Amino acid sequence: MDKTLEKSLGQWLKQQKSSCGIFLKLTIFTGALNGVAIVVQAYLLAHILHGVIMLELPMASFRSQFIGLIALIIVRAGLAYARERLSFEAGKRLRSDIREAVLNKLTDLGPAFIKGKPAGAWASIVLEQVEDLHDFYAKYLPQMMLAGFIPLIILVSVFPLNWAAGLILFATAPLIPMFMILVGMGAADANRKNFSALSRLSGHFMDRLKGLSTLKLFHRGETEVNKIETASEDFRQRTMSVLRMAFLSSAVLEFFAALSIAVLAVYFGFSYLDHLNFGHYGAGITLFTGLFILILAPEFFQPLRDLGTHYHAKAQAIGAAEALVELLEHPNPLKQVDGKFSEQTAQQHEVSLDNIAISATELEVLTLEGTALLGPISFEVQAGQKVAVVGPSGAGKTSLLNALLGFLPYKGSLKINGVELSVLDKKQWREHLAWLGQDPQLFHGSIRENVCLANPELTDAQVMALLEQANIAEFVNQHPQGLDTVISDQAAGVSVGQAQRIALARAIAQPASLFLLDEPTASLDSHSEKLVSASLKQAMTAQTCVMVTHRLDQLQSMDNILVIEAGRIVQQGDYALLSTQTGLFKNMQQQDDDGLSLYIDEQEPTKTDEQTQREDV
Known part of the structure; x- marks a missing residue:
């Protein structure tokens, strides 16, 4: 994918975060509180172990510390639960707003634009691609903030105790983001191609499914099965390439984190054996210092590892955003003014439409x-x-x-x-307006629901009067379920003439x-x-x-x-x-x-x- 396009799509994604409301900020806040709780928990645990092992103090003297540890475990569990709930709500609100914007845009552009793509392709955009924005706002954006905040808190806590350990953490931390950037260069493009393949497969399948009778009558069933198999195989291969990148990313991030923790462990081990004598500001390295820093070391890298885990959500969102941005920013020309199309939305006029000329x-x-x-x-x-x-x-x-x-x-x-x-x-x-076409669209539902499409407040008596006016009441009365008779997809269950007359009743209902x-x-x-x-x-x-x-x-x-x-x-x-x-x-x-x-x-x-x-x- 072109870098300029990828950057513009990333900016568009960040601009939409206002739809998440306060829930995105609360997600970051609970994550930051959890980071503070991690440092306090490591301090209490190291303090207890140092006192019991090195100072040989009785366990009873650390009662308050034990109570604090139990309280912190409960608090961290509550913060983790709250963060998950808040992040899900943020993503849900974003998806709801984007899906509403997409549907409103399709409504504005109208049938003439929608017919330019198969129905399956639009279904993929409205359902799959909007859904794939969720993790970007629920997981990636909050984690990106926490990946900078929590390691900073830990570094602030570590450097006053041992500058060598702080330098090791500080020097090895950039390796993870650097690798994420390298992986991300191909991940967004792979996801974009994956969405394109899914869109083609959806559109191809729905078109062939609707025309199945025609294909069978012209003996093209086996040929179309082979084409769908080819499209499915293409989608499978592209999906697997995306998954390979995700697994490769996770494996390498774990390797760098483990390597950094191992370097710290080696440093403290040799320091305790008196083979190394630096980094301790002249006061020596106590068991408390070593335990405190080693307990915090995995937590230092955990936000960066989580960011790497969720980094594919960014690539996935950028791949999904391309089609969404193209649709949402598509011009909506209603009239040409001075040689240019203009929506003129600010110039809407009210006019009496009781009689139309x-x-x-x-x-x-x-x-x-x-x-x-x-x-x-x-x-x-x-x-x-x-x-x-x-x-x-x-x-x-x-x-x-x-x-x-x-x-x-x-x-x-x-x-x-x-x-x-x-x-x-x-x-x-x-x-x-009352519109009636040559191929009316009846929706899956009862006859009552189809007639009441424009006016849901109609009573059964009014619906029957409309059906009588459309000369279809006799068919409804003869059916055991009456107005509750279900019309299946594509008006299955009624003849062309019956569908036309039901559509006529719907047209004159308003x-x-x-x-x-x-x-x-x-x-x-x-x-x-x-x-x-x-x-x-x-x-x-x-x-x-x-x-x-x-x-x-x-x-x-x-x-x-x-x-x-x-x-x-x-x-x-x-x-x-x-x-x-x-x-x-x-x-x-x-x-x-x-x-x-x-x-x-x-x-x-x-x-x-x-x-x-x-x-x-």
Whole structure:
């Protein structure tokens, strides 16, 4: 990974620690108190052993010291428990805030952006990569502070007793951080590649799982199994490389710590044998001095060893942060102003949306990258009007709906009741919309939960009234569980027509002023199509409606029809006017008529000679 990128990601991670609140500071504080308790405990233990062994004092004379030792053990256990609880709470709050920011960002960017990656890749970011930030804040950041504070306390305690031992500790301590830095150079990059492999595997698996029936029908099952096996093997190898670094780091840190403690033990051993005579300020080296320093030596290196153990959490967090930062800092263009995209979040306006009129002037709908999808076009939709948008596939019809929904940026002007859509409060705007697409998304849960998605306060009687209005109440009443009937993932358990009508009930459950319909009767049989069309007509009696459709035979009741070809409006008017004009609309009518005639001819059975004779009689 590029060092500049790694440094910027590290800075971003540290900037987020405010989400941990006071819990991160309390974690450091309890760790520091534990460090002080370690020094006091070592002092009491060395004092007791020196008095009993060297001064031959009775054990009873050290009663207060024993009580102090027991109290310190209890205190240290309590501090360790409090530190773990506080650190977990700090990490939990951070994860909650980051996950909320990610979900809010995905909501702002909208479906047009989300469709750029498989669902499994987004699941990996929201779940796995946010989760992997936890140890950085719960373990690594507090330990980094304690790795400097606790050894400093021990050095302050050791140097007044023996400067040679203090120098040994001071000289060997940097070996551990130096090695951690060397290991960390490759750890962050290994973790980043590991997350990329996991994202690819998740996305690949979910896409193939959703299309399993297609793969089996085209005899591609075995091939896709091999591809998933290859992706899994790649992920396994990258995971093992990360683990190898972690184990190597721990082993070398333990080696340096053990080596330093051994040097101290050798120094005191030779000093007690009178082979060394320095470091004691002329007062000699007592048993108390040797025991006190040797007891503290492992504790001196323990914070550094713990930091090395948790150092992989930093590399893991940096690897996870790359995709998170890329997502959270992705520009969210709603309108292009002076040649630049701007969110204009500070200019949100309140406007009455009880009746909605739409005015577009030189409107050009763009992708999130700035590529034109539609336009420039100009049109008017009066309050209460029903407007249809027709044209060949790829003409830009759905892009217009996405712009009205606030999911795509645009140039030119798109005004709602005289106010630019880009400066409207999007929450207020969407509360007045009813949207129904050709492939409605029903979520895992009961029919009641799906209908009440926008309005959880609806009573069962109100839900049944909505289902009745959508011509689906009979299906619900026939089912033993009624409104508690469970709809599985991907609307499993209901037909396409039933799913469309449940989605229609959900759409009309909120008091909408504008209906946005994207092929609402596509993929439906004629019976379901008639039911959905009748329900829509009843639901939007006085509301404004913009509907994208290919079914020209349903447009007689529309007030205006916009005919779009190659991103431009080539015709507009009512059904009667466009039917008499030469142009794209009439050509589409003729194609529909030819298709209908062919369908009727294919469906009509061939008469036998006997049937013909009977008809003649």
